[in-house]
Amino acid sequence: MRSVSIIGAGCTKFGERWDDSLRDLVVETGIMALEDANVSGEEIDGLYVGNMSGGQFVSQEHIGALISDCAGLSRLHVPSTRVEAACASGGLALRQGVLAVASGYSDVVIAAGVEKMTDVTGGVAADALAAAADREWECFFGATFPALYAMIARLHIHRYGTTREQLAAVAVKNHQNGCNNPISQYQMEITIDDVLRSPLVADPLRVLDCSPITDGAAAVVLAPTEMARKFSDGPIRILAAAQASDTLALHDRRDITTLDATVSASRKAFDMSGIEVKDVDLAEVHDAFTIGEIVAIEDLGFVEKGEGGRAVIEGVTAIGGDIPVNTSGGLKACGHPVGATGIKQAYEMVLQLRGEAGKRQVEGAEVGLTHNVAGAAGRR
Amino acid sequence: MSTVPRFWRHIPQRYNLVGTHCKNCDEYYFPPRTICPTCRREARMEDHKFGGEGKVVTYTTIYNATDDFKRQTPYNLAIIELAEGPRLTGQVICSPSDIEIGMRVRPVFRILGRDGDRGIIYYGTKFVPA
Ligand SMILES: [Zn+2]
Numbered sequence: 054m055r056s057v058s059i060i061g062a063g064c065t066k067f068g069e070r071w072d073d074s075l076r077d078l079v080v081e082t083g084i085m086a087l088e089d090a091n092v093s094g095e096e097i098d099g100l101y102v103g104n105m106s107g108g109q110f111v112s113q114e115h116i117g118a119l120i121s122d123c124a125g126l127s128r129l130h131v132p133s134t135r136v137e138a139a140c141a142s143g144g145l146a147l148r149q150g151v152l153a154v155a156s157g158y159s160d161v162v163i164a165a166g167v168e169k170m171t172d173v174t175g176g177v178a179a180d181a182l183a184a185a186a187d188r189e190w191e192c193f194f195g196a197t198f199p200a201l202y203a204m205i206a207r208l209h210i211h212r213y214g215t216t217r218e219q220l221a222a223v224a225v226k227n228h229q230n231g232c233n234n235p236i237s238q239y240q241m242e243i244t245i246d247d248v249l250r251s252p253l254v255a256d257p258l259r260v261l262d263c264s265p266i267t268d269g270a271a272a273v274v275l276a277p278t279e280m281a282r283k284f285s286d287g288p289i290r291i292l293a294a295a296q297a298s299d300t301l302a303l304h305d306r307r308d309i310t311t312l313d314a315t316v317s318a319s320r321k322a323f324d325m326s327g328i329e330v331k332d333v334d335l336a337e338v339h340d341a342f343t344i345g346e347i348v349a350i351e352d353l354g355f356v357e358k359g360e361g362g363r364a365v366i367e368g369v370t371a372i373g374g375d376i377p378v379n380t381s382g383g384l385k386a387c388g389h390p391v392g393a394t395g396i397k398q399a400y401e402m403v404l405q406l407r408g409e410a411g412k413r414q415v416e417g418a419e420v421g422l423t424h425n426v427a428g429a430a431g432r433r
Numbered sequence: 434m435s436t437v438p439r440f441w442r443h444i445p446q447r448y449n450l451v452g453t454h455c456k457n458c459d460e461y462y463f464p465p466r467t468i469c470p471t472c473r474r475e476a477r478m479e480d481h482k483f484g485g486e487g488k489v490v491t492y493t494t495i496y497n498a499t500d501d502f503k504r505q506t507p508y509n510l511a512i513i514e515l516a517e518g519p520r521l522t523g524q525v526i527c528s529p530s531d532i533e534i535g536m537r538v539r540p541v542f543r544i545l546g547r548d549g550d551r552g553i554i555y556y557g558t559k560f561v562p563a
Contacts, residue, residue: 176500183499189443190464191522194545194557195495195502200510203493211491211534255510256494256529302464304512304520309491 054155056278058288061090062403063272064396067388068238070268075111075169076123078270082165083124090161090274091284094126098159100133101149103142103166104392109181111169120165139185140341142166143271143395144425148294150275160276166397167270168390178266182391185427187302199263199342201303203255206344209310210257212359215347217257219362221248223343224261224385226371231382233412234401238267238388248343262343267388271396273403287407292326292420295319312426315352319424330354334418335405336376337398339426340383346370349424350378372413380405380413395425435548440555447557450540452519454481461517485540486563487515494529501546513538513560524559537563 063085065078073081079102087093102120107113121133136146143166150164170178183192186201209215225245231237243261251260274284281288297317300306307313323329336353340346347361355376356364364370370378381387381401384394402421404410445451452463456477460469463483469476492511495502502508509525509532525532526541538560545557 176503179497180499180501187522192499193447194523194559195498195505195508195510196522197495197497197499197502199497200493200495204491204510204512207493208491208534253494253496255496258493302522304490304522309512 055157057151057154057275057291058278058281059273059291059403060276060281060285060288061086061092061274062400063089064236064400065270066236067267067269067390069171071171075167078169078268079120079123079167082270082272086272086274092161092274094129096161097126097131097163099153099162100131101136101146101164103136103146103395105137105139105142105168106181111172139427140391141395141425141427142392147395147399148296151291151294154275154277160280162275163272164275164396165272166393166395168392169268170266170390171268191302197255199258200255202342202344203258205309205348206257209344212310215362217249218245219366220262220343221245222366223340223346224248226365227340227379227383227385230380230413231386234382234387237382237386238265239386258342264341264384264389267390269388269390269393271393271400273396273399289403289406293322295321295325310348312348312352315349315424319353328420332420333422334420335380335415336378336422336424337381337401338378338424340379340385341389346378353424372415377415380410380415398423398425437553440553450483450485450558452481452483453478461519463515463519463521483515483517487513487538489532489534489536489538490514490520491534492532526559526561539563
C-alpha cells in the first residue's frame with residue numbers, strides 16, 4: 054500500500070446558509086480545495102462525497118453525479134461516488150479516497166462532504182437524523198437522536214459520577230474555540246449556567262448540549278505521498294484511516310457508555326500508524342452531543358473510562374491543555390452539516406498541522422487524530 | 434405516510450413481544466434476529482414469547498420529539514432489560530420524576546404513535562412500573 058497525503062483542503066462557512074443551495078456549497082468548497090492543492094480537472098482520478106440524506110433534506114439523490122457535474126468535471130467523466138454512513142458519511146468518504154490512492158488505483162482523488170439541512174423544517178430534519186438510529190426498534194417507539202445520547206449520559210452520570218456541569222463544560226470549551234474559527238456557525242461564548250438554563254431536549258441533555266442544524270461543505274484533495282510535493286509545499290501525511298462498526302441499535306451494545314466501534318477503530322489506527330495515544334497532539338472528535346465528546350476521549354484512550362467529564366472541566370482538553378480537543382469548535386459550535394463533518398475535521402487538522410490555525414493554533418502540533426461517529430475514526 | 438404492510442408485518446413482535454432464541458448458545462433476542470451474532474451459521478433459531486417483565490437500564494424524558502410523537506411530550510423512553518437477558522427500547526408510562534435506573538417494569542398494550550396527521554394509528558408494547 055502507498056502512503057497517502059492531503060495536498061489541499063477547503064471548507065465553506067458553516068451555518069444557516071439560506072441563500073445557498075447544496076450545489077452552491079459544493080462548488081464553493083471544491084474551488085477552495087482545488088486551488089489550495091493546485092490541481093487541474095484533468096489530474097483528478099476520482100471523487101468521493103459524503104452525504105447523509107440529500108433525499109430527505111433537499112429531495113435530491115444521486116449526489117455523486119451531481120457534484121461531479123457541478124464541479125465542472127462532467128465532460129471528463131470522472132468517477133464520482135456518494136458515501137453514506139449517517140453522521141460519519143464524510144469520514145467514510147475520506148477513508149474511501151485514502152483506499153483508492155493507497156491501492157495504486159488512483160493518484161489524485163477528492164474526498165468531499167456536503168449537507169444542506171435548512172431547506173426543511175426542524176421536525177423534518179429531526180426525523181431525517183433519526184434515520185441514523187434503528188427506525189423499526191428505536192424510532193418507532195419514540196426515540197430521537199438526542200434521546201439516545203441522553204440515555205448514554207444518564208448511565209454515565211449514574212455509573213461514574215459525571216456531573217451536569219462537566220457535560221456543560223464541553224459546550225463552553227467548544228464555543229470558546231469556535232469564536233476563533235472564522236468558519237464556525239457560532240461565534241459567541243457561553244457559560245455553564247447558559248447551558249444549564251437552556252430548555253430540556255431529552256433529559257439530562259438540553260439545547261446547548263446539542264450540535265445545531267447546519268449547512269456546509271468541505272473537501273480535501275489526496276495524492277500519493279511520493280507525488281505530494283509536486284502539488285503542495287505543506288502536504289499532510291495520513292498515517293492511518295480505520296473504520297469499525299457495531300450494532301445499529303443502542304440497546305444491543307455490549308456497554309451503553311462505550312462506543313466499541315471507536316475503541317476498535319482507534320486500536321486499528323494506532324496499530325497501522327505505529328504511534329501511541331501519548332504521541333497525539335490534538336484531536337477533533339464527534340461531539341454531536343456533549344456526552345459524545347466525553348465518551349469519545351475515554352474510548353480513544355486519552356483518559357480512563359469514567360474520567361472524561363473531570364478531564365474536560367479541569368481543562369485537559371482545552372487549547373493549552375494536555376490534549377486539545379475540538380479546536381475548530383467541534384460539531385457543537387462550528388456546526389454539524391452531517392455529511393460534511395468528517396471532512397471538516399480533516400480540514401481543521403490540515404490547518405493545525407500546517408500551523409495556519411490562527412488564534413486557535415496548538416503550538417508545535419505534529420500528530421492529529423480525527424474521530425467521526427456513526428462508525429468511523431480516521432487519524433493522521 | 435406509509436402503507437399498511439409496514440406496520441402489519443411486525444404485529445407479533447410489537448403486540449406480543451415475540452422474539453427469538455438460539456438453541457445452539459441459549460441466547461435470547463428481542464428485537465428478533467434471524468442470525469445469531471454469536472453462532473452465525475451454526476445458529477438454530479426458534480421463536481420465543483417474552484413475558485415482558487424487566488428493569489430499566491437507562492432512561493430519558495423527551496421534551497422535543499419528532500412530528501409523529503409531538504403530542505405525547507414529555508414522555509419517558511428507556512432501555513429495558515428483559516428477564517431473559519435481551520434489551521429493548523420502549524416508553525415507560527409514569528411521571529418523569531418517578532422513573533429511575535433499576536426500576537422494575539411490566540408491559541402494557543398501548544397506542545404507540547400515528548404516521549403523520551392522517552396516517553395509520555399503530556399499536557404495540559409500552560411499559561409501566563411493576
Ligand atoms: Zn447462538
